Every structure is written in structure tokens, then in C-alpha cells.
Amino acid sequence: MTATTTAVPGTGTAAVRVRGARRAFDGRVVLAGADLDIAPGEFVALLGASGSGKSTLLRAVAGLDRGATGRFRVPDRRAIVFQEHRLMPWSRVWRNVTLGVRGPDLRGRALHALTEVGLAARADAWPRTLSGGESQRVALARALVRTPDLLLLDEPFGALDALTRIKAQALVAQLWTEHRPAVLLVTHDVEEALLLADRALVLRDGRIAEEFVVDVPRPRALDNPRLLALRRALLRALGVNADLPTDKSVPEEKP
Amino acid sequence: MSSSVLDRAGIAAGPVHTDPPDDVPAAPARWRRVARRLTPARKATGLLTVLVLWQVGAGAGWLGTTTPAPTDVLSAARELIASGELAHHLGVSLTRVAKGLAIGLSVGLLLGLAAGLLRLAEDLVDGPLQSLRMLPHLALVPIFIIWFGIGETSKIALIAIGPIFPLYLNVLHGIRGVDERLVESARSCGVGRLGLILRVILPGALPQILVGLRQALGLGWLSLVVAEQTATTAGVGFLMNDAREFLRTDVIFVVLVIYALLGLATDLFVRLIERRALAWRRGFAGE
Numbered sequence: 001m002t003a004t005t006t007a008v009p010g011t012g013t014a015a016v017r018v019r020g021a022r023r024a025f026d027g028r029v030v031l032a033g034a035d036l037d038i039a040p041g042e043f044v045a046l047l048g049a050s051g052s053g054k055s056t057l058l059r060a061v062a063g064l065d066r067g068a069t070g071r072f073r074v075p076d077r078r079a080i081v082f083q084e085h086r087l088m089p090w091s092r093v094w095r096n097v098t099l100g101v102r103g104p105d106l107r108g109r110a111l112h113a114l115t116e117v118g119l120a121a122r123a124d125a126w127p128r129t130l131s132g133g134e135s136q137r138v139a140l141a142r143a144l145v146r147t148p149d150l151l152l153l154d155e156p157f158g159a160l161d162a163l164t165r166i167k168a169q170a171l172v173a174q175l176w177t178e179h180r181p182a183v184l185l186v187t188h189d190v191e192e193a194l195l196l197a198d199r200a201l202v203l204r205d206g207r208i209a210e211e212f213v214v215d216v217p218r219p220r221a222l223d224n225p226r227l228l229a230l231r232r233a234l235l236r237a238l239g240v241n242a243d244l245p246t247d248k249s250v251p252e253e254k255p
Numbered sequence: 256m257s258s259s260v261l262d263r264a265g266i267a268a269g270p271v272h273t274d275p276p277d278d279v280p281a282a283p284a285r286w287r288r289v290a291r292r293l294t295p296a297r298k299a300t301g302l303l304t305v306l307v308l309w310q311v312g313a314g315a316g317w318l319g320t321t322t323p324a325p326t327d328v329l330s331a332a333r334e335l336i337a338s339g340e341l342a343h344h345l346g347v348s349l350t351r352v353a354k355g356l357a358i359g360l361s362v363g364l365l366l367g368l369a370a371g372l373l374r375l376a377e378d379l380v381d382g383p384l385q386s387l388r389m390l391p392h393l394a395l396v397p398i399f400i401i402w403f404g405i406g407e408t409s410k411i412a413l414i415a416i417g418p419i420f421p422l423y424l425n426v427l428h429g430i431r432g433v434d435e436r437l438v439e440s441a442r443s444c445g446v447g448r449l450g451l452i453l454r455v456i457l458p459g460a461l462p463q464i465l466v467g468l469r470q471a472l473g474l475g476w477l478s479l480v481v482a483e484q485t486a487t488t489a490g491v492g493f494l495m496n497d498a499r500e501f502l503r504t505d506v507i508f509v510v511l512v513i514y515a516l517l518g519l520a521t522d523l524f525v526r527l528i529e530r531r532a533l534a535w536r537r538g539f540a541g542e
Contacts, residue, residue, distance in 0.1 A: 086440035088441070091454070091458070099454065101444075128536075128537060
């Protein structure tokens, strides 16, 4: 492993600083020297076509990919929410929340985090009894209980139905406002990125190819003209012509 | 005035009105409750039928002269219990099994854990164990008698060797079958090596480990039967061999029933563990 991971104090200039991230799978280059900076408390969305390496970059930042090379400066206190909830089916909900956490009154801390996601009543339930949205909220509580300086979200709402997804996005926006961790959100959903993020990055050919600053005050509505313009530009950067369909009716699927 | 009375009647009738739709699904629920209460009876019916057929068959002579009726077996058992013989022989046998299983299960579990958790251990251990596994361990009786003599040691060794393989295999496969994504997720939560084993890998492997335990215990009893066939003066196997000399088929049947009950008891024991330790799981329970 040639990647160097060093701790950044909470008051540092950048929460995340990645230089020259590289990763190849069986000779196929996925990351070709990607650079990434995230300021403390900044919400960054990372977009890209399928297979563009979004998740690979996130996993490299998370320190989960030993095959990635480059210079990584990442806070020690970081937490990940995956696309699947990845709860231990044999542990009660609250024990899942405090998995790997040490210290006194773990249950109290778990209950506090579960209250924030509205699931304190399910603290003693088995994960299999939860719905998809509930499981994902538990996964969020598991991230929150660590009071992370960096929250990594790997398409956390990708497996949720449309209505549940809207609620989960609102919850993430609210939690981010309250706790202000730096966030790296990997998503394929342009609107999700525009609703939540300060900056949207487009990953292409293994590098961050374009950057869009989402300079729209929160709370945001999707029909905000500035957001609509950004959406069109962002879609074009992703190789989709948004002018062909009449309305926002899943234009991502147009060639 | 009259309208308010009507209203009140309407209000009073409110809950009554809501009752019938509640009652409709309640009826099948009640049936299900009755059916659930009948389940033990349903399970007992098959066994009872066999016993009745056996009794009638033995009484009518359909089963030949050497087959005792269940009542004969019962009285033979009563005799053996009263004389204290059964307790003595059962005690000897149970001690043998306990000693053998204590060794066999420990070795199987340790080897399985080592191979499952450490690649190096797997490379070292798996080859020899896989080739030994192909050997029916009961074929080891002659060589064990030569090595360990005809005393307790050879018997305990035979009981110990059988359960090693199923437990080893199931522990290893149970560990290998743990979802890699859960392991990664736990690692990303800052769970250390020991925590990973205790809170992720072992609980994940437990269902498979318990399957192995069940098979191992079954082999333990099987080995006991074979071990007590030769060169022994105590144990339920001796009781059976002794009865053969005197054509006491009723006693032989008592021992057979004891073997069955011992197997049943261990199975219930493992099922009890499963119910407690695998409460998080919900499998298909059958229609």
C-alpha cells in the first residue's frame, strides 16, 4: 500500500485532500490521478456515469481499498453509509448502531442517535424486521453516533423507493445542518446532488472533470430556476442532453 | 331531541359496527389457534400408530417369535431400572461419550476456527483433514485396539475422532460464508480483529456451526455403539451383547430405545441452542 493516510485536525484547512488517486482493476484504469478537496463542513456530491469510478474513489477515501494509490489526507473520525444497509442481522438495532464504538453508556448514545433518525422505538428490534428505509436510517444513526468529521455516503438512497428516498434525503439534509460534518455523497441522481450539495463534481476518465458550485440557498426547491439551469449543465457534463425531454421525466435515460 | 338520541345511538353503535369486519379475519385466526394447539397431537399420531401396530403385530405373531411386544420391552426396562443395572451401564456409556466428545468437539472447533480465520492454518490443516475424512473412522477400531489397548482409551479415541470432521468442515465453511460486505462494514466502523471475530464472523458462522455440532453429536453416538461392541464389560453396548448371548430380545430392544432417546435428547439440546442463539433468523417453516 503506497497510499498515505494522515489525520487532519478538525480546524485544518481541508477535511479531505486527495492528490493523484489511482486505481486499476486487472489493467483497466478506473482512477487516473484524481484530485479531491473537501472543506470542513462542506457537502460535496460526486457524480459520474456508471462505472466511472465514483464508488472506487469513495472507497479509496474511506481507506477500504488497499489497491488504491495516491496521497490521501482524511480525518480519522469518518463514517460510511453504503447502498445496502449492511446491518449485522444477528445484532439488535441499537447494538448495530454502536458497533465498534467504545465507552460508557453505549445504549444511551445509540438511543440518542436513533432518536435523531426517528427510530428510537425500534432500538431492540432485529434488523430483518425493518423496512428498507428504516434500515438505511439505522445505518445513518450508526454513522452519526461516531460524530464523524467526514461522512461518506455511497449511493445511500439508491435501493429505496422514490417516496422513501425523498424523506431520506430530507433527513440527511437536516442531520448535516445540525452536525455539519464534511460529506462526500456518491450518487447517480442529479437532482439529489443539487438538492443536498454545496458542490457537485463530475468524474470522467478517472479524473474530476467538472465542478459545479450549487450557489442556491437552502432549503432548495427543484423548480428554482438556478437549480434548473445547473441541472441542465450537470446533465450535459454527464453526457445527457436535457433539452430533448419536455419535463424532468427521467431524462437520464435518454441517450 | 330525537336526532340527538339517534346520534347517540349511532355513536353507541359505532364500535359494534366496526366489529364484524374485525370478526371476519378473527375466525380463521381462531382456527389457527386451535390447529396450533393440535400440533403436538398431530406430531404424536404417527408414533402412536407405529406403537399400536407393533403391539398388535407382536401379540398376533406376525412379527415372528423373536420380536418382543412394546409392553415386554417396557417391563424389561422396568426390571433393569429396578436392579440398578441400567443406571450403571448408562453411566459408563455417558462418561465415555462425554470424554470422547469433549476431545473431538474441541479439536474440530479449534481446527475449524484456525483454518477459517488464518489462511496459513487452512493450507496446513485442510489437506490432511480432507483426506482423513474420506476414511470411515469406524474402520480404525482394529488399529486403535492395537495402539491403545482394549481398555477405555481406544473407545474414547474412537468416539473422539468421528466428530472432528463434520465440525471442522462446518465451522470452516460457516466462516467462509460470512458476507464480506458485513466484514467490511464492521471494519469501517472501527471494529478490531477480536471484535470482528466475536461480533461478525462467529455469529455469522453460527448457523453452520450448529449444523456441524448436530452431525458431530450423531457421530458420537454411532461411535459409542461400535466401541462397545467389543472387549467391554460395562456400558449399554455390553448390556446389549450380553442380552444377545441369552436371546433376551426384550433387553436388546430396551438398549435400542435408549440409543434412540439419547440421539433425540442431543438433537433437542442443539435445537434449544438454535432457538436461543438464532432468534434473529427467520427461515421457511413449511406450510
